[in-house]
Amino acid sequence: MENLRQTDQVIRGWLKEIRKDVLGELHDPLSVAEKSSRKDLVTNVDKANEKKIIKYIRELDPEAKILGEEGQGDRVTDMQGHVWIIDPLDGTLNFVKQRDNFAVMIALYIDGTGVLGYIMDVMRDIIYGGGPQLGVFNQSGQLPKPANISLKDGLLGVSGPMLIHDKYHLQAIDEASSGVRIIGSAGIEFIQVLTGKQNGYISHLMPWDFAAGKILAETLDLSVTKVDGTPVDMLSSNDVLVSTRDTHKDILNMIR
């Protein structure tokens, strides 16, 4: 691997190629299969993207381990060494039903520390990427740290099922915010928080759903923990809270 800044450019190049592939499939019929339920889908595009991203990573970083949503990578049991965590198409239900509001995400962790993270909003053609050593950039420049607004002063993104089942008193938490929003893609929700358009996001997430977002959020001084305030586990599912620091305190106070 080259130095970080060069690697950053290489990964952005991969994502641009993936975007071309996805746009080429947009008007063709999709091959859609259900995974755990009718709301948990996988398409031929998810699988093709993962295959291509894994090929790119193997060429760049042959010794690394790769954890991918669709299981074409490695069986990763620890975070030692180079671990790439990829979501080849996040928000598959949106992709299938809307052809909009979906993301592609790539993250590199070295010995458990987040080094590089990327979230591409495919339809808006924006890549948010970088890490603690580079900062966070999109095509328009470096992202500033979002204002540290409190729960009541911002819009909170949530998981629909968690809101409906009132997990963690989410209904009261949402009423204490300025309003609740549901987009249906963890990647796009992370972008909303990174850009200050939402003060937080709460959802049940798998590692590939939050691996890139965590790196970018922490680089911008946002908090990323489990909803109970404890550290997330990078190798299993977690109920994740990403938010400004003040919103984080406000939410933990309402949960405890």
Next chain:
Amino acid sequence: MENLRQTDQVIRGWLKEIRKDVLGELHDPLSVAEKSSRKDLVTNVDKANEKKIIKYIRELDPEAKILGEEGQGDRVTDMQGHVWIIDPLDGTLNFVKQRDNFAVMIALYIDGTGVLGYIMDVMRDIIYGGGPQLGVFNQSGQLPKPANISLKDGLLGVSGPMLIHDKYHLQAIDEASSGVRIIGSAGIEFIQVLTGKQNGYISHLMPWDFAAGKILAETLDLSVTKVDGTPVDMLSSNDVLVSTRDTHKDILNMIR
């Protein structure tokens, strides 16, 4: 007033001018005031847009009555003659907190019948407009009628407060759909339904929130009624359901 096709072009021209004004204000501090609550806001931009749209309408159609959200129009008590219903900035909370996901809407009713409707997604720079005699167009061409999908096969947009309070068994209705989405702007939610990205939208709305969307939706064979299936009242607030015809049946069956 000229013929409908010319009027259509005139109104699109107004909206382009309004968009320039709004973009010019995007990076300036807003003057924000609370109306009924801290979640019900009005800004200097809402008011300036309304003033300008009313001026445009008075020049084009001097005898018409104008119903506008910010109250600078007329006190409209019936739908006789030409009635323009305008929302100078829909999704003000999104505008204030995100500078994204807000709309400008204009509708013309003649003797109670919807004739022309326009919804502009300001940040994506798309105007959806037309009516029963013209069809619905954006810059890319004429919109096809969305597929008549059932509740279970689509994503349903809802009002956050109505979902949290489980009005009309909305929690069960949402679980019966493919997933719930909350955007926070009636105009943008109507666009999602018009373009087939959502199979429906349910919210408590004022006339300016649904006047334009109703015309466009009905032109595309979508259903627009109160949530109980009765006709909406154009001069008061309503709990509105806009959806495909099959989703409409599915939802009414769950509510009754």
